[in-house]
Amino acid sequence: MSSIEQLVQNFKDQQLLLPIWFEKGALKLINQIELPHKEEILTIQEVDDLAEAIRNMTIRGSGAIGIAGAWGMYLAALKSGGAREEMHRAAKLLKSTRPTAINLMKTIDEIMNSVNGFEKLPLDRIEAKVIEILERQLQFEHALGSNGADLIEDGDTVLTHCHSGALAGSGYGGRALSVIRKAHELGKNIRVIACETRPYLQGARITAYELQKFGIPVTLITDNMSGYFMSQGMVQKVVVGSDRVAANGDLANKIGTYMHALAAKKHEIPFYTATSSHTIDFCLQSGAGIEVEYRDAQEVTTLNGKRLAPKGVEALYPSFDITPNAYLSGIITEKGVIAEPFAINLQKLNIQVVH
Secondary structure: OOHHHHHHHHHHHOOOOOOEEEEOOEEEEEOOOOOOOOOOEEEEOOHHHHHHHHHOOOOOOHHHHHHHHHHHHHHHHHHHOOEHHHHHHHHHHHHOOOOOOHHHHHHHHHHHHOOOOOOEOOHHHHHHHHHHHHHHHHHHHHHHHHHHHOOOOOOOEEEEOOOOOHHHOOOOOOOHHHHHHHHHHOOOOOEEEEEOOOOOOHHHHHHHHHHHHHOOOEEEEOHHHHHHHHHOOOOOEEEEOOOEEEOOOOEEEEOOHHHHHHHHHHOOOOEEEEOOHHHEEOOOOOHHHOOOOEOOOHHHHEEOOEEOOOOOOOOOOEOEEEEOHHHOOEEEEOOEEEOOOHHHHHHHHHHHHHO
16 A cells, blocks of 8 residues: 555544545545535546636635645646656646635645756655645644634534535644534534525535534524624624635635624624634735635526526626734634734744744
8 A cells, every 4th residue: 555545544544524535546526516415526537627626616625725736736746757847737727726725826836846956756755745735734623623622612602604624624624613623522512603605605515514414513594694693692703714814814715704704893703713824825915915716707696507697687706805804803723823913923923834
């Protein structure tokens, strides 16, 4: 059994909810578009097909996309024998699929930087780097889960938006659900309110699906109900993931996050983002520099192939929004919970990450 095969078997032995893995010379991934009604496993044998799966959200979530990038580079190395030109083509293609998520770009750059100076990129070094990245991602999820669980009190109802869970990460709990899952495993009596997350319904289709599997009580609401339930004292914490965090703490997350942050601020409810240090973009001074991906407007005007709006009606779909750091109570990472002032304290984290 190869090192890669041993890694995958080890992850499976831990009963992780893997979004993507390597098996018998090909990539396997759960088709998240079909959840929760169908647990379909797809086989990916070409990097171009993986890129399309990332682009069309068959696999999604910042952690899972980063992992998919690592697996994609491994697949490219196997297919090409480490040919530099093909590896660079694969890197460029994969990085172009989701421009807002920094994790994907950083992961691919890390792999390519590990083989700088080689005319023909050595497969053993690429394999070792992929294993390192995958193991690190799982460690991140457990560590940030433990750090965040300390903020959750017995009896809390936690509101979350979109899907930042196992299938958006390495299989344990991703970002936000790592915090919630760890609190549950510690015996805390908690409940979750999951926002459905229009227009793609990740909260309804995937977050609720995962929470059921974890045995955590969950109630589903539409996105525009959050302010009402906060005003009624039915939410004690808000925990969301993030696709990119700027150096000052501004965060990009699924569209609708900013709206929940505004309501939480109004009602003095702690609002946290759970993320790994890998997702923090120290090259951006603020969220104003984050590129927000716009997706096909048909995802707003149709649902499951059925038109919702009259023909000819235009729609807009920014996939993410930017929540200013002033609305954050803290940034939960694998290295601890970062408090205000974020611009200063994140730089301390940057020193730890670099050195």
